[in-house]
Structures are given as C-alpha cells and as structure tokens.
Amino acid sequence: MKSCFILLNTTILILITGFGIQTSTAQNAKGADALFRQLAYKDSMLFDIAFNTCNVKAIGTVLSKDFVFFHDNGYDGITVDQSLSSFTANLEKFCANPDNKMRREIVKGSLQAFAVGADEAVQTGVQRLYMIRKNQPEQLIEASKFTRTWKKTAGDWKMTQETDFLVKTQFDPPSKRYEPAPYVPSREPxxxxxxxxxxxxxxxxxxxxxxxxxxxxxxxxxxxxxxxxxxxxxxxxxxxxxxxxxxxxxxxxxxxxxxxxxxxxxxxxxxxxxxxxxxxxxxxxxxxxxxxxxxxxxxxxxxxxxxxxxx
CATH class of the missing domain: 3.10.450.50 (Nuclear Transport Factor 2; Chain: A,)
Known part of the structure; x- marks a missing residue:
C-alpha cells in the first residue's frame, strides 16, 4: 500500500512537471517568435535607411550611441572597426553620390534570433549585397555571415555591435552564352x-x-x-x-x-x-x-x- 502511494505521488509529480515544461516551452516559443519579428523589422529599417531613403539622421532609431561595426577581411586582411560616427560618415558619403545604389538581401531561412536574458539578444544570418549601376545589370559584390548584439532600453531594441565574417567579395563571372562563329554565306548560288x-x-x-x-x-x-x-x-x-x-x-x-x-x-x-x-x-x-x-x-x-x- 505504501509503495502504491509513493507511485501515485510520483505520477502526479511527473504529470505536473511535464505540464509545466510544456507550458514553459509554449511561452518560450511565443517569446522567441516575437523577438525574431522585432529584430527582423529593425534589420529592414537599417537597410531601408542605408540603401533606400538615405535618411541618415534616422540611424539612431536602430543603432545605439556606442555601436561598433567589425568587418572581417579574410585570413589575409585586417579586420576593421567603425564607431557609430565613422559608420554614419561613410553612409553619408555613399548617399552623397546619386549614382550609388545598392540592394541587400538575406538568404532565405538564414535569419535567426536568440535571447540572452530579458534585455539582450543575438541575431545571425547570411546576406548578399548588390551594386546597381545605371543601364547595367546589378552586380553581386559581397556575400557574408553576420552576427549582431541587440540591447533593449526603455522597451526599444537597438544594435550595439555587428560583426560581418566569412566575407566573400570575389565571384566567378556568370557563364557566357555560347557565341558561334559568324556565318559566312556559301559561294554556291x-x-x-x-x-x-x-x-x-x-x-x-x-x-x-x-x-x-x-x-x-x-x-x-x-x-x-x-x-x-x-x-x-x-x-x-x-x-x-x-x-x-x-x-x-x-x-x-x-x-x-x-x-x-x-x-x-x-x-x-x-x-x-x-x-x-x-x-x-x-x-x-x-x-x-x-x-x-x-x-x-x-x-x-x-x-x-x-x-x-x-x-
């Protein structure tokens, strides 16, 4: 009888614990989904400012005052860093030339977001950058992985750091279509x-x-x-x-x-x-x-x- 009582209590404990785990998992899933959407939206804001509107003054809505950008240049190159001021200055210089047009895309399915506590998160993904010149097909100029640190202050997420790595800037030219030798009409009538x-x-x-x-x-x-x-x-x-x-x-x-x-x-x-x-x-x-x-x-x-x- 004693063993049955212990078994019954153990079963109830397992059921209660299991229910708690399922509830926690569901809550975590909802939270992770919300975090993913919030950071993905911020990501789109950043590149809308950089490549579409060139509204550099709005950069503070996405980047924190202590933001630092690290760009890896491979085994043979030196990793460079930019503060918020230098990052903004480079962006202003890019936008000053009306012929400068770029497009950025995230490789489908590569974007991820991870919570690090309640007010900090890490976002990772793979991106491609294209240069667009007038009367020319767009040109792929960079493919890279990125990882970002986001911190939430007063309910608003801002990026404090980004590192672009495994950067590729050399691409094989697109294969040319076969071009036959010029046709020479036969001398026959x-x-x-x-x-x-x-x-x-x-x-x-x-x-x-x-x-x-x-x-x-x-x-x-x-x-x-x-x-x-x-x-x-x-x-x-x-x-x-x-x-x-x-x-x-x-x-x-x-x-x-x-x-x-x-x-x-x-x-x-x-x-x-x-x-x-x-x-x-x-x-x-x-x-x-x-x-x-x-x-x-x-x-x-x-x-x-x-x-x-x-x-």
Missing amino acids: LYDVIVRMDSLYFDTYNTCNLEKMAAMTSDSIEFYHDRGGLTTSKKDLIASIKKNICGKVTRELMPGSIEVYPIPNYGAVEIGYHRFHNNQEPGAPSHASKFVTLWQRDGDTWKIARVISLH
Whole structure:
C-alpha cells in the first residue's frame, strides 16, 4: 500500500512537471517568435535607411550611441572597426553620390534570433549585397555571415555591435552564352536562291497575294508557332493569314540575318530574324524574332514545307 502511494505521488509529480515544461516551452516559443519579428523589422529599417531613403539622421532609431561595426577581411586582411560616427560618415558619403545604389538581401531561412536574458539578444544570418549601376545589370559584390548584439532600453531594441565574417567579395563571372562563329554565306548560288525565295514569299504576305502564296506553300505544310501551336492544314493557314494578317501586318526581314544550309536530295533550310509591324499602330515598337524555314525543291520549283516561328 505504501509503495502504491509513493507511485501515485510520483505520477502526479511527473504529470505536473511535464505540464509545466510544456507550458514553459509554449511561452518560450511565443517569446522567441516575437523577438525574431522585432529584430527582423529593425534589420529592414537599417537597410531601408542605408540603401533606400538615405535618411541618415534616422540611424539612431536602430543603432545605439556606442555601436561598433567589425568587418572581417579574410585570413589575409585586417579586420576593421567603425564607431557609430565613422559608420554614419561613410553612409553619408555613399548617399552623397546619386549614382550609388545598392540592394541587400538575406538568404532565405538564414535569419535567426536568440535571447540572452530579458534585455539582450543575438541575431545571425547570411546576406548578399548588390551594386546597381545605371543601364547595367546589378552586380553581386559581397556575400557574408553576420552576427549582431541587440540591447533593449526603455522597451526599444537597438544594435550595439555587428560583426560581418566569412566575407566573400570575389565571384566567378556568370557563364557566357555560347557565341558561334559568324556565318559566312556559301559561294554556291543556293544562298542567293533562298534569299530571293524568302523575298518573293513575304511579298505575297505583305501584299496579300494569297493565290501566289498558296502556290509557294507545300500541300503537306507544317507550321510550328511557339504561341499558336501547330498548323498542318494549308487551307487553314492561308485562311488565317487572310483573316488576321492581310492589310494589318507587315513583315520586315532583319538585314544580314539569313543563314542557308543545303539539305541534300531535299532542298535547303533557312534561318533568320524578322519583325512584324502592326499597320494600325504606326511607330509602335517591334522586336526581332527568329524563324526557321525548310524549303523543298522539286525541279526548279521551291516550296515552303516546314516553318518554325519563335518569339
């Protein structure tokens, strides 16, 4: 009976203790979440001041009077420190040049906040800094980890220290897209023949000479369009051009863009760039797009058999 009583008391104690632990954990989780949000907001304020508004006078709403910034420069470099006054002076110098524009981003999921007592906290994360120059793509100039010390005074969090470390400022240039050697037209007459056929066909397109267009189009035409899909009916293709193109659109070949390659025992393939102008909107911008045309030869007659139109 005595052992049962001891066991019962022990069970009650475990239940009470366990409940206390669960309650404490829940409270800590809520507190940690609130701390994270508060410091993340302060973080956004700092970089809004630094890179967007350049309202340097507001820096005191984020940084304490005894703030110190440490910037690590790797194994071969010396770590430098800046007081609040020197940090602010550098920021003012940066903002004085209107061509200076930067963007900072936090690597997703890297930001953390840790309470160190009731009125002190540590914030860590990984950041990237980008330089933005006029008419140029933004350039990644730094990736680093950071750790900050925050202290709360009169209910307001202010940063007292920041250290940026594992700083990387050298980045491999983005891989360049392959650039083929310039196309050199063949000395054979085929190039001139296909250029002439292209001109004849699109003269029918621009003047709405549908009878001649049909004569230059294969009965087994396949027209691939990256927006409209596949058309395999010659009748439907001509009807679509009559409805949507005639008198409304003009095609312009981009000078020097045509490339021609022979297809033995068949004909030739033509690759080039052209653009289309909406006749209802003179002067509206039009961007060049790529096309591939497969020409089929039957004796002295050339017909379009396949077209790939890309935008």
